[in-house]
Amino acid sequence: xxxxxxxxxxxxxxxxxxxxxxxxxxxxxxxxxxxxxxxxxxxxxxxxxxxxxxxxxxxxxxxxxxxxxxxxxxxxxxxxxxxxxxxxxxxxxxx
Amino acid sequence: xxxxxxxxxxxxxxxxxxxxxxxxxxxxxxxxxxxxxxxxxxxxxxxxxxxxxxxxxxxxxxxxxxxxxxxxxxxxxxxxxxxxxxxxxxxxxxxxxxxxxxxxxxxxxxxxxxxxxxxxxxxxxxxxxxxxxxxxxxxxxxxxxxxxxxxxxxxxxxxxxxxxxxxxxxxxxxxxxxxxxxxxxxxxxxxxxxxxxxxxxxxxxxxxxxxxxxxxxxxxxxxxxxxxxxxxxxxxxxxxxxxxxxxxxxxxxxxxxxxxxxxxxxxxxxxxxxxxxxxxxxxxxxxxxxx
Numbered sequence: 001x002x003x004x005x006x007x008x009x010x011x012x013x014x015x016x017x018x019x020x021x022x023x024x025x026x027x028x029x030x031x032x033x034x035x036x037x038x039x040x041x042x043x044x045x046x047x048x049x050x051x052x053x054x055x056x057x058x059x060x061x062x063x064x065x066x067x068x069x070x071x072x073x074x075x076x077x078x079x080x081x082x083x084x085x086x087x088x089x090x091x092x093x094x095x
Numbered sequence: 096x097x098x099x100x101x102x103x104x105x106x107x108x109x110x111x112x113x114x115x116x117x118x119x120x121x122x123x124x125x126x127x128x129x130x131x132x133x134x135x136x137x138x139x140x141x142x143x144x145x146x147x148x149x150x151x152x153x154x155x156x157x158x159x160x161x162x163x164x165x166x167x168x169x170x171x172x173x174x175x176x177x178x179x180x181x182x183x184x185x186x187x188x189x190x191x192x193x194x195x196x197x198x199x200x201x202x203x204x205x206x207x208x209x210x211x212x213x214x215x216x217x218x219x220x221x222x223x224x225x226x227x228x229x230x231x232x233x234x235x236x237x238x239x240x241x242x243x244x245x246x247x248x249x250x251x252x253x254x255x256x257x258x259x260x261x262x263x264x265x266x267x268x269x270x271x272x273x274x275x276x277x278x279x280x281x282x283x284x285x286x287x288x289x290x291x292x293x294x295x296x297x298x299x300x301x302x303x304x305x306x307x308x309x310x311x312x313x314x315x316x317x318x319x320x321x322x323x324x325x326x327x328x329x330x331x332x333x334x335x336x337x338x339x340x341x342x343x344x345x346x347x348x349x350x351x352x353x354x355x356x357x358x359x360x361x362x363x364x365x366x367x368x369x370x371x372x373x374x375x376x377x378x379x380x381x382x383x384x385x386x
Contacts, residue, residue, distance in 0.1 A: 072300075
């Protein structure tokens with residue numbers, strides 16, 4: 001029975017990490033839009049290339065933030081959560 | 096004259112040596128403390144030892160030690176670059192430093208305005224520290240920026256600066272700024288205020304850490320593949336060179352880009368939070384009263 005419980009914890013953590021990374025869609029679309037518009041702007045006014053590139057990189061970095069939150073949650077679920085949850089389970093069983 | 100030249104060269108060599116020495120020390124410490132037969136795995140910063148402290152024991156970790164090493168290396172690099180700068184004598188080294196200083200001042204002036212001109216050394220040191228901390232993993236050391244505690248420390252420092260410049264017109268004005276544009280948005284404004292250091296630290300740390308996690312995954316995958324392909328020989332042939340290609344993006348490009356973005360966001364937040372109009376109006380009033 002204990003093996004099953006530990007297995008459920010590990011599987012649920014891995015599944016949760018995978019589902020959390022669905023949030024990667026958002027930054028992908030956002031950054032794609034930003035780069036597309038930057039390319040258009042450079043095509044229209046090639047002389048503003050360096051300024052547009054700097055602004056685009058800044059915007060991309062800010063748009064990336066939500067994806068990184070999801071990534072950190074996924075990393076926590078993969079590397080930190082299983083050990084903790086198993087410890088909690090073992091304590092509960094030990095009582 | 097010749098003796099002075101010799102002395103100058105000797106000092107030069109000493110400074111270069113002192114720049115490289117911290118990295119060598121880091122590698123030696125890493126080799127001595129890494130447990131044998133560990134293989135490739137994702138792990139956090141090693142704890143070298145813990146100092147006993149009154150409230151909670153203070154662990155001295157790999158990231159702390161490495162960031163001190165990076166700081167010493169940068170300090171000696173700056174000493175080397177500025178060694179022997181004189182008026183009228185123009186060398187390549189001098190042009191290089193002048194280019195760096197001018198670039199930093201230009202960047203700060205362009206993004207923050209004339210009032211924040213004195214910020215250039217601070218921004219330059221943030222840039223250098225962050226970029227070199229990310230680049231140190233090219234030597235196989237644990238980069239301090241992939242530890243959230245280090246980056247969160249920087250972000251809290253920047254948050255303090257932002258708050259200080261927002262309070263330039265007194266705490267009353269600062270509290271009033273939360274009720275803008277409408278009074279009932281105050282809770283949201285407070286949340287977005289608190290989110291600033293969190294998002295800054297998570298952005299930098301997440302980028303560097305995700306790069307190292309992906310590199311480790313690729314390296315361990317290649318180990319498995321080469322074990323299948325060359326089953327007779329116990330040597331991971333595919334691990335030679337191939338993971339280094341990823342390092343060009345994840346370590347070099349991403350590390351430098353994140354350093355730039357951290358510095359840029361610092362500049363934008365500090366100069367954006369500063370109530371410039373109110374401050375200059377009050378200053379003008381004050382000078383009128385004195386006159």
